[in-house]
Amino acid sequence: MSFFQKLKDKFSKSTDNVTEKFKDGLSKTRNNFANKVNDLVARYRKVDEDFFEELEEILIQADVGFNTVMELIDELKMEVKRKNISDPTEVQSAISEKLVEIYQSGEKTTGHINIQEDSLTVILFVGVNGVGKTTTIGKLAHMYKQQGKNVILAAGDTFRAGAIDQLEVWGNRVGVDVVKHSEGSDPAAVMFDAIQSARAKSADILLCDTAGRLQNKVNLMNELEKVKRVIEREIPGAPHEVLLVLDATTGQNALLQAKTFKEVTNVSGIVLTKLDGTAKGGIVLAIRNELNIPVKFVGLGEKMDDLQAFDPEKYVYGLFSTIIEKEAE
Numbered sequence: 154m155s156f157f158q159k160l161k162d163k164f165s166k167s168t169d170n171v172t173e174k175f176k177d178g179l180s181k182t183r184n185n186f187a188n189k190v191n192d193l194v195a196r197y198r199k200v201d202e203d204f205f206e207e208l209e210e211i212l213i214q215a216d217v218g219f220n221t222v223m224e225l226i227d228e229l230k231m232e233v234k235r236k237n238i239s240d241p242t243e244v245q246s247a248i249s250e251k252l253v254e255i256y257q258s259g260e261k262t263t264g265h266i267n268i269q270e271d272s273l274t275v276i277l278f279v280g281v282n283g284v285g286k287t288t289t290i291g292k293l294a295h296m297y298k299q300q301g302k303n304v305i306l307a308a309g310d311t312f313r314a315g316a317i318d319q320l321e322v323w324g325n326r327v328g329v330d331v332v333k334h335s336e337g338s339d340p341a342a343v344m345f346d347a348i349q350s351a352r353a354k355s356a357d358i359l360l361c362d363t364a365g366r367l368q369n370k371v372n373l374m375n376e377l378e379k380v381k382r383v384i385e386r387e388i389p390g391a392p393h394e395v396l397l398v399l400d401a402t403t404g405q406n407a408l409l410q411a412k413t414f415k416e417v418t419n420v421s422g423i424v425l426t427k428l429d430g431t432a433k434g435g436i437v438l439a440i441r442n443e444l445n446i447p448v449k450f451v452g453l454g455e456k457m458d459d460l461q462a463f464d465p466e467k468y469v470y471g472l473f474s475t476i477i478e479k480e481a482e
């Protein structure tokens with residue numbers, strides 16, 4: 154059975170709206186990337202060097218990342234030889250299978266969130282300005298609240314005017330408490346209070362907002378260190394996740410941001426926002442493969458339920474859905 158057929162069996166009749174979210178959110182990338190691949194296989198009669206060269210170009214344009222593309226093309230060439238594939242349309246299914254394999258082949262790190270079952274879980278969000286930290290916290294608070302968890306938000310961005318209000322708007326919308334100090338105050342002190350408050354209210358999950366940091370602003374990086382230190386001191390083993398938020402529309406620049414943050418703090422996972430806003434959704438693979446940090450959540454729109462746990466199979470289904478649904482009828 155082809156991989157397309159497998160994905161079709163698994164997802165095309167699924168009624169959960171998660172698959173739909175991936176399909177909708179990836180429509181720009183699908184129109185760009187998958188359609189180009191489709192054109193390519195329609196133009197070639199056999200799978201030769203020229204075919205692979207064009208495919209390489211398409212993948213690079215989709216922001217898959219140079220190293221990842223090279224790996225993918227090598228693997229595909231081997232697969233084509235091994236399975237004796239000569240028909241380009243069969244290659245399409247093989248490409249999608251390799252995309253999932255490449256995503257999953259990294260270290261043991263998974264998309265699982267390190268939730269403490271019997272005690273407070275602290276999740277710290279970091280990233281440069283405007284990537285979607287505050288919005289992601291709002292969406293995640295909603296998701297956990299839906300699961301019956303008691304959630305509290307910490308307004309750790311005391312730097313940008315309006316940041317505290319923005320988090321409060323989310324708190325009201327979702328119906329969770331926000332711990333805040335005044336603008337310009339010490340974010341580490343906000344975290345300290347938020348932890349005390351979370352304990353007093355037996356909260357399950359504390360989501361901590363931080364100021365957008367430009368990598369070169371040494372003082373802001375130092376501030377982040379201090380915030381982490383306070384959390385660690387109050388709760389050994391915390392923060393249980395440090396999620397780096399990256400904006401998918403910034404492409405390869407997102408990779409550079411990730412490399413910088415990785416140097417100064419222990420990033421445990423990535424939230425890749427605004428996938429719905431880019432035609433270059435291949436960036437998911439580049440991030441996973443070149444940084445070896447798992448993508449734990451993806452932002453597929455601006456609404457409250459547009460944040461989804463990342464699932465490589467649903468992602469690839471979203472990328473190729475029009476072809477998959479037609480192909481294997």
Ligand SMILES: Nc1nc2c(ncn2[C@@H]2O[C@H](COP(=O)(O)OP(=O)(O)OP(=O)(O)O)[C@@H](O)[C@H]2O)c(=O)[nH]1
Pocket residue numbers: 280281282283284285286287288289310313316364365366398426427428429430451452453454455459
């Ligand atoms: N389309 C789309 N927009 C998003 C997504 N996530 C966030 N946004 C938008 O991105 C903009 C910036 O989001 P914020 O949450 O304020 O970003 P931030 O990282 O907190 O920014 P600073 O507080 O300035 O550091 C907002 O307009 C959000 O609605 C997403 O997944 N898709």
Ligand SMILES: [Mg+2]
Pocket residue numbers: 286287288310316362363365
């Ligand atoms: Mg913010």
